[in-house]
Amino acid sequence: MIVTSGNTSAPVSSMHLLVVDDDVEITQIFSRYFGSHGFRVSTAGDGVQMRRILDAEPVDLVVLDLGLPGEDGLSLTRHLREHWNGPVIIVTGRGESVDRVVGLELGADDYVTKPFDLRELLARVRSVLRRASAPSKAAPRLTEHDRYAFDGYVLDSHSHNVVGPEGKPLALTSGEFALLRIFVEHANQVLSRDQLMTHIHGRDAGPYDRAIDVQIGRLRRKIEADPADPQRIKSIRGAGYLFSPAVRKI
CATH class of the missing domain: 1.10.10.10 (Winged helix-like DNA-binding domain superfamily/Winged helix DNA-binding domain)
Incomplete structure (x- = not known):
C-alpha cells in the first residue's frame, strides 16, 4: 500500500531512478509521482529486467522491493552491492523486520516500510542522493x-x-x-x-x-x-x- 499526498513544490531533478517491483500498479504510481518531481524513472519487474537496465544506462539510485517472487530482493541487494556502486533504498512490509535488517547488513543505504507516504520516500531518495553525490558534480572549491x-x-x-x-x-x-x-x-x-x-x-x-x-x-x-x-x-x-x-x- 502506498499513501499519496498533495503535491509539494520542489526543485527539478535530473536524477535517474530505477524502481524494482513486480506490481505494475505500484511502479506506475512511482513513475507518475517521481516524474512530477523532475526525476527520470525506469521500472523493472524482476532481477533480469533490473540487470538489463543497469547494464544499458547510468542509474543514480535503485528503489528495491524485497518481497519479489522468484529471485527475491535480498538476493538482488547482494548482487547490487557486489556489482554496482550506487545507492539502494529497500522497501519492506511492516512485519518484515528481519529482512529489513538483513538488507541493511547487505549494504542497503536506507529503507521504507509499507504502507508509506510517497512524500516520505521522496525525502529519503533526496537524502540518500545528497550523500552519494558524485565528485564529478560541480562543487565549491575545497577548503x-x-x-x-x-x-x-x-x-x-x-x-x-x-x-x-x-x-x-x-x-x-x-x-x-x-x-x-x-x-x-x-x-x-x-x-x-x-x-x-x-x-x-x-x-x-x-x-x-x-x-x-x-x-x-x-x-x-x-x-x-x-x-x-x-x-x-x-x-x-x-x-x-x-x-x-x-x-x-x-
Missing part, C-alpha cells in the same frame, strides 16, 4: 575543512572518499561514509542512536530500529583491526557510540 586525518586514514568530505593507511580507498556505501563522516566531525563525543539517525536519515530511531547498529557493524568491519573488540567506534552502555581516534583537519 581546509573538507579533509580529516585519523589513525592513518584520510576522509575527504568533498569527494566522498576514504583512503586507508596502506593508501588504498575503502569501499564504503553512501550510508557508511555518512556515518563515518559524522563520527569524524564529532570525535570523542558520545552520540546516541537518535542523534545518529537524525544526522543521517533525518528521523529518530524507533524502539526496534537497528539501522544504525547494522551500519556501525559494517563500518567496524572495514576500519577496525578486530571488529569484535572495536577500539575506534566504541559502544557506550546506555548512551550510544563514541569515535575515539584523534582527528585533525588537513
